[in-house]
Amino acid sequence: MSPDALRTRIKICGLTREQDVDAAVEAGADAVGFVLYAKSPRHVNAQRAAQLVQCLPPFVSPVLLFVNEPLEGVRAACDLVPNALLQFHGDETPDYCRKATGGTRPYLRAARIPLDAAQPFDLLKFAADYPEAQALLLDAHVEGYGGAGRTFPWSRLPPSASFHAVLSGGLTPANVADGIVQVRPRFRTLAVDVSSGVEASKGVKDAAKIHQFVAAVRSADERLARSSHVQLPAT
Ligand SMILES: O=C(O)c1ccccc1N[C@@H]1O[C@H](COP(=O)(O)O)[C@@H](O)[C@H]1O
Numbered sequence: 646m647s648p649d650a651l652r653t654r655i656k657i658c659g660l661t662r663e664q665d666v667d668a669a670v671e672a673g674a675d676a677v678g679f680v681l682y683a684k685s686p687r688h689v690n691a692q693r694a695a696q697l698v699q700c701l702p703p704f705v706s707p708v709l710l711f712v713n714e715p716l717e718g719v720r721a722a723c724d725l726v727p728n729a730l731l732q733f734h735g736d737e738t739p740d741y742c743r744k745a746t747g748g749t750r751p752y753l754r755a756a757r758i759p760l761d762a763a764q765p766f767d768l769l770k771f772a773a774d775y776p777e778a779q780a781l782l783l784d785a786h787v788e789g790y791g792g793a794g795r796t797f798p799w800s801r802l803p804p805s806a807s808f809h810a811v812l813s814g815g816l817t818p819a820n821v822a823d824g825i826v827q828v829r830p831r832f833r834t835l836a837v838d839v840s841s842g843v844e845a846s847k848g849v850k851d852a853a854k855i856h857q858f859v860a861a862v863r864s865a866d867e868r869l870a871r872s873s874h875v876q877l878p879a880t
Pocket residue numbers: 658659678680682685686687710712734782784789790791792793794795813814815816838839840841842
């Protein structure tokens with residue numbers, strides 16, 4: 646299988662309203678995220694997330710995002726949204742992730758890449774520390790943990806890695822195609838995740854921006870698929 650022929654999966658995160666969930670689904674998102682972090686301007690509690698999940702059709706995955714949540718909070722949220730994929734976006738240790746997921750529920754672990762190139766960060770070592778993670782979510786290291794609309798230098802990523810990755814951090818309809826073209830070849834597969842870049846204001850999504858974002862992802866997929874076709878010499 647050529648990873649260049651794959652369709653990039655898309656997560657729209659930080660949803661707080663039914664109409665935004667509907668807009669993400671109509672645009673073709675594969676996953677929608679709910680921020681269960683009380684300090685976020687996009688915070689929803691687990692009950693509200695469970696209500697919003699009712700809008701989803703089959704094959705669109707709900708993702709519950711946590712930042713340093715006590716284990717009981719994660720477990721209680723999982724009881725309310727049993728089909729959720731979990732996203733740990735704080736300082737969660739491998740042992741915490743194992744306990745929070747019972748070692749079986751799939752999860753994404755956010756790797757927060759320093760913006761300052763002088764600050765070391767070993768993504769391959771980070772990945773080795775979280776062998777059970779379904780994918781690493783690559784985000785900029787920002788104050789407040791995430792959702793800041795900041796990109797990190799994609800050049801900081803290793804040239805080759807064997808795990809699945811989700812590119813995030815400051816993606817927009819204008820830059821996501823370049824991100825995919827630059828970053829996808831380095832990973833086993835690549836998905837993308839966006840919050841700020843498709844908002845009208847914090848916690849309120851803009852349906853037109855969501856559609857533009859999805860269209861930009863599809864254009865990158867087409868570019869990669871075209872470039873992976875073998876050129877036969879003219880006879
Ligand atoms: O959205 C938030 O408020 C948030 C708070 C704490 C941790 C993560 C958060 N969001 C996630 O951050 C990345 C990047 O978001 P953005 O596109 O740069 O706004 C993404 O995974 C969000 O889901």
